[in-house]
Amino acid sequence: MTKRTGVFVCHCGNNIAATVDVARVAKEMGEVEGVIFSKDYVYMCSDPGQSTMANAIKDNKLDSVVVSCCSPTLHEKTFREVTEDGGELNPYRCEIANIREQCAWVHKDKPKATEKALKITKAAIKRVQNNQSLTPIGVPVTKKVMVIGGGVAGIQAALDLANAGLQVVLVEKSPTLGGNMIKLSETFPTLDCSQCILSPKMVEVSKNKNIKLLTQAEVQDVSGFVGNFKVKVRQKAIFVDPELCKICDDCSKVCPTVVKNEYDENLTARRAIFIPFAQAIPATYTLDESSCLGLNPVVCGKCADVCEVGAINYDMRPKIITEDVGAIVVATGFDLYGKENLGEYGMGKYDNVLDGLQFERLCSASGPTGGHVLRPSDHKEPKNVVFIQCAGSRDPESHCAYCSKICCMYTAKHATLYKHHVPDGQAYVFYIDIRSGGKGYEEFVQRSMERDEVMYLRGRVSKVYEQDGKMVVKGVDTISGKNVQIDADMVVLALAMQPSKGTADVAKTLKIGRDKDGFLAEAHPKLRPVESVTAGIFLAGAAQAPKDIPETVCQASAAASKVIALLSKDELMHSPAIAKVRLSHCTGCEMCVQACPYGAISLTGPGAKASVNDVLCEGCGTCQAVCLRAAIDVKNITQLQIHDMINASLGV
Amino acid sequence: MIDVAALKAHAKSLLEKGSVRAVIGYRKSTAGLLAEPATIADADATDDLIFDPTCVQNLALYLVNDKKERVHSRSDDKRPIAVVAKGCDSRAITVLLQEKHFPRESVHVIGVSCEGTGVVDARKLAKKLDGKKALSVNFDGSEAFSITTEDGAQSIPAAEVMAERCLECRSAHPTLSDMTFGEAKSERALHAPFQAVKHKMKDEQDNRWAFWARQFDRCLRCYACRSVCPMCYCEECVVDSINFAVLPDTTADEKADRIKWIERSPARSETAMYHMVRAIHLAGRCVDCAECERVCPVNIPLRLLNTRLEMEAFETFEYNPGSDMNAPTLTSSFRDTDPNSFIR
Numbered sequence: 001m002t003k004r005t006g007v008f009v010c011h012c013g014n015n016i017a018a019t020v021d022v023a024r025v026a027k028e029m030g031e032v033e034g035v036i037f038s039k040d041y042v043y044m045c046s047d048p049g050q051s052t053m054a055n056a057i058k059d060n061k062l063d064s065v066v067v068s069c070c071s072p073t074l075h076e077k078t079f080r081e082v083t084e085d086g087g088e089l090n091p092y093r094c095e096i097a098n099i100r101e102q103c104a105w106v107h108k109d110k111p112k113a114t115e116k117a118l119k120i121t122k123a124a125i126k127r128v129q130n131n132q133s134l135t136p137i138g139v140p141v142t143k144k145v146m147v148i149g150g151g152v153a154g155i156q157a158a159l160d161l162a163n164a165g166l167q168v169v170l171v172e173k174s175p176t177l178g179g180n181m182i183k184l185s186e187t188f189p190t191l192d193c194s195q196c197i198l199s200p201k202m203v204e205v206s207k208n209k210n211i212k213l214l215t216q217a218e219v220q221d222v223s224g225f226v227g228n229f230k231v232k233v234r235q236k237a238i239f240v241d242p243e244l245c246k247i248c249d250d251c252s253k254v255c256p257t258v259v260k261n262e263y264d265e266n267l268t269a270r271r272a273i274f275i276p277f278a279q280a281i282p283a284t285y286t287l288d289e290s291s292c293l294g295l296n297p298v299v300c301g302k303c304a305d306v307c308e309v310g311a312i313n314y315d316m317r318p319k320i321i322t323e324d325v326g327a328i329v330v331a332t333g334f335d336l337y338g339k340e341n342l343g344e345y346g347m348g349k350y351d352n353v354l355d356g357l358q359f360e361r362l363c364s365a366s367g368p369t370g371g372h373v374l375r376p377s378d379h380k381e382p383k384n385v386v387f388i389q390c391a392g393s394r395d396p397e398s399h400c401a402y403c404s405k406i407c408c409m410y411t412a413k414h415a416t417l418y419k420h421h422v423p424d425g426q427a428y429v430f431y432i433d434i435r436s437g438g439k440g441y442e443e444f445v446q447r448s449m450e451r452d453e454v455m456y457l458r459g460r461v462s463k464v465y466e467q468d469g470k471m472v473v474k475g476v477d478t479i480s481g482k483n484v485q486i487d488a489d490m491v492v493l494a495l496a497m498q499p500s501k502g503t504a505d506v507a508k509t510l511k512i513g514r515d516k517d518g519f520l521a522e523a524h525p526k527l528r529p530v531e532s533v534t535a536g537i538f539l540a541g542a543a544q545a546p547k548d549i550p551e552t553v554c555q556a557s558a559a560a561s562k563v564i565a566l567l568s569k570d571e572l573m574h575s576p577a578i579a580k581v582r583l584s585h586c587t588g589c590e591m592c593v594q595a596c597p598y599g600a601i602s603l604t605g606p607g608a609k610a611s612v613n614d615v616l617c618e619g620c621g622t623c624q625a626v627c628l629r630a631a632i633d634v635k636n637i638t639q640l641q642i643h644d645m646i647n648a649s650l651g652v
Numbered sequence: 653m654i655d656v657a658a659l660k661a662h663a664k665s666l667l668e669k670g671s672v673r674a675v676i677g678y679r680k681s682t683a684g685l686l687a688e689p690a691t692i693a694d695a696d697a698t699d700d701l702i703f704d705p706t707c708v709q710n711l712a713l714y715l716v717n718d719k720k721e722r723v724h725s726r727s728d729d730k731r732p733i734a735v736v737a738k739g740c741d742s743r744a745i746t747v748l749l750q751e752k753h754f755p756r757e758s759v760h761v762i763g764v765s766c767e768g769t770g771v772v773d774a775r776k777l778a779k780k781l782d783g784k785k786a787l788s789v790n791f792d793g794s795e796a797f798s799i800t801t802e803d804g805a806q807s808i809p810a811a812e813v814m815a816e817r818c819l820e821c822r823s824a825h826p827t828l829s830d831m832t833f834g835e836a837k838s839e840r841a842l843h844a845p846f847q848a849v850k851h852k853m854k855d856e857q858d859n860r861w862a863f864w865a866r867q868f869d870r871c872l873r874c875y876a877c878r879s880v881c882p883m884c885y886c887e888e889c890v891v892d893s894i895n896f897a898v899l900p901d902t903t904a905d906e907k908a909d910r911i912k913w914i915e916r917s918p919a920r921s922e923t924a925m926y927h928m929v930r931a932i933h934l935a936g937r938c939v940d941c942a943e944c945e946r947v948c949p950v951n952i953p954l955r956l957l958n959t960r961l962e963m964e965a966f967e968t969f970e971y972n973p974g975s976d977m978n979a980p981t982l983t984s985s986f987r988d989t990d991p992n993s994f995i996r
Contacts (some may be wrong), residue, residue, distance in 0.1 A: 582906060585887065585888060587887075592984070594984035595983070629886050629888070
């Protein structure tokens with residue numbers, strides 16, 4: 001069958017034209033078999049460019065179109081819409097030849113780059129000439145969202161979604177909402193109380209009828225696809241009925257087990273039955289199975305005996321809850337890098353070397369010391385405190401390569417708060433640079449230096465050790481060029497932020513990528529910062545990258561708005577460029593089933609041959625690559641098309 | 653020492669009880685020293701079964717052939733077929749099971765120990781005997797073969813006349829069997845794993861290409877290597893569209909879309925592609941039975957190509973083909989510990 005192919009070569013201003021002889025590409029492509037129209041234009045994506053294309057398709061009755069331009073991730077959609085709307089041709093008859101990112105931008109030699117552009121374009125012509133017309137597959141949408149993580153990011157996203165009228169399931173691993181933010185004392189740069197600004201939002205979550213809150217719950221398994229996920233959540237038994245619990249504290253008074261309290265960053269102790277903090281949501285006591293004497297009334301059972309309302313039930317069991325949702329927001333937050341990783345600062349063995357979150361608890365009115373800064377070893381007021389920035393950050397050789405972004409600000413805040421608590425004390429800060437970009441941030445740091453007389457020392461600390469009840473800090477002041485030794489009462493490390501411990505597992509379960517540092521990977525660093533690489537899964541908060549509270553809230557609302565846009569439609573369109581099995585060649589070896597990252601292939605029918613679920617398949621081609629028998633092809637990029645493209649590239 | 657009488661008795665009882673359709677095993681060849689494969693359906697004929705170091709063939713191939721035959725036969729006999737399997741053969745069967753080529757219950761595996769000595773290499777033996785004709789070869793302890801010539805019997809250190817792959821074998825004892833005869837001797841360690849290919853790879857790249865160019869030029873494209881390989885069971889091979897499967901449901905499009913990836917002419921480029929595609933298609937599947945190399949009429953050292961990829965599978969992914977029938981295959985599985993840091 002004779003083809004009627006059109007080729008449109010874009011200059012992209014000088015982006016392509018400076019390195020590729022676009023006129024020659026257009027001319028030579030016009031001579032390729034089946035090409036009846038070929039033209040170059042300065043900006044194909046501009047309105048006149050698009051009209052040229054639409055008219056050419058109609059006037060010449062083109063049956064296939066190649067646009068030689070930038071990456072298909074940018075304008076494939078644009079040109080396929082032109083093909084369909086202006087050219088009245090099936091959009092899947094349009095293919096992109098990427099001569100910008102894959103050619104012009106990576107080469108310097110114009111004649112050679114032009115040769116390559118010719119090959120790339122010719123290969124695309126050979127491919128498109130065998131393209132089929134395809135129709136997108138419509139899939140109904142579940143108008144319900146799951147938010148994973150109950151910190152400020154998850155709370156904000158859940159509230160925005162619920163207020164837009166969507167049903168939300170908020171899944172939190174620990175017994176209460178609040179995440180890391182609820183542990184903070186005051187927040188920079190305005191020094192408003194963290195609990196005071198977060199707890200109203202937590203209450204709002206608990207009161208909102210559109211939000212179903214699942215605490216002590218973890219996502220176990222996710223199947224399905226954008227618009228129609230099926231999520232299995234495992235909720236631990238809490239052994240206390242939240243409806244009945246009156247928060248009277250009778251139970252924890254009689255509980256004989258004492259363990260470290262993670263909400264006070266292990267600075268205080270709690271009982272096995274406890275409420276994390278007064279404002280906890282859900283407002284109920286909870287029984288920590290791992291520290292309880294055994295949930296056995298014969299062994300202990302004291303708490304159940306004293307509970308007047310009978311809220312404690314040892315027979316509760318973990319539940320598996322299955323939720324159908326249309327989209328997922330991942331907001332699993334951060335953990336601190338861990339003092340034990342820092343050998344030079346004592347690997348966490350000194351009581352008076354604290355991390356940033358522990359210092360927050362010391363400053364907090366609800367903290368272990370009731371808001372007095374006292375050092376943990378002897379409960380005396382520390383008169384000299386050394387704050388060490390970049391503890392684990394910006395150290396590609398031994399720790400994290402990246403900047404944790406918030407430490408400069410919270411260290412300035414810690415030093416300021418310390419001066420508020422201990423006016424006659426002296427705060428020292430060791431820093432590499434001060435990074436205080438943000439509204440009111442620079443002024444805040446300046447104020448800590450000028451008003452609170454915080455001594456900023458530019459340099460690194462080589463060693464911290466204990467001697468005669470003092471923490472000896474040895475460092476260097478690179479501005480004076482002298483070695484510095486400070487006999488401090490307390491040392492506070494601004495530890496690097498890293499993705500929370502469960503993030504790796506969540507990423508694996510949800511099949512979303514992570515970057516080199518383990519943070520969740522966004523689909524595009526600039527243009528799609530809240531989307532994961534998997535359609536329908538969105539990111540918010542510090543699980544994506546280190547960020548402060550305002551940025552986290554921004555991103556959470558951004559993710560929510562993306563979800564609202566996605567779920568505003570009744571039907572989602574799924575790409576029809578999906579895998580297709582050649583049953584005659586399939587031997588049912590199951591390799592594609594194992595290799596498919598989307599779980600889209602199963603063995604069915606007589607002889608158990610592979611069969612593709614149209615809406616689960618993303619057309620990635622992994623199956624095509626593993627099939628030894630060439631029994632599976634992706635539509636519009638079949639073996640034959642690949643063969644023809646290779647031939648075209650080789651000039652055969 | 654393996655008790656061949658017990659092996660025969662087991663085969664006989666299987667056939668007498670009717671629990672298997674037939675027994676695929678070895679018998680004395682009518683021509684030459686090496687044993688020949690035999691499919692025995694008659695209980696009385698089980699007396700022909702032998703097992704000695706001349707039993708070099710990989711009988712897993714006959715399970716593949718049996719499946720092909722049964723597709724066309726009208727028999728509805730659902731009984732399994734029994735097969736005699738050395739360590740390497742059992743690994744091949746495991747790979748076939750991993751690939752769901754046939755169900756586990758359709759085969760009864762009679763594992764046999766190759767006694768720590770492996771099988772004999774007929775060419776090495778001929779050289780060693782310096783023109784004298786060997787009449788029989790038998791296991792002689794775990795380090796020697798007893799060889800009978802017209803001058804009588806003599807004991808020869810097995811390592812001198814053993815097949816190359818047996819020298820490098822890492823799991824000589826059957827990994828999968830319903831019944832095993834002979835002593836479990838897996839450790840051999842005569843040569844380091846992948847020794848031959850590692851040695852070859854020390855050579856300069858240009859020399860290696862010159863070496864392979866010479867080998868590929870000699871290839872007759874007889875496809876004996878493909879025919880003898882139990883893993884080469886595709887209906888349609890990338891190399892020749894002669895066996896393109898035209899079935900009732902083959903569409904006109906599929907017929908039109910037949911692709912010639914490789915020309916049939918025995919030009920060096922085409923032959924090189926054929927052998928490399930075959931090697932790559934065997935990555936993570938080749939159990940190093942070395943049958944391809946043995947049957948090659950022009951002695952192309954095909955083991956070097958295949959073991960090169962097996963070495964990659966082992967050293968990069970710690971993958972041993974044929975070690976576990978329930979494990980996912982090499983190319984279709986992904987583990988977090990896999991190298992390539994860009995995948996997360």
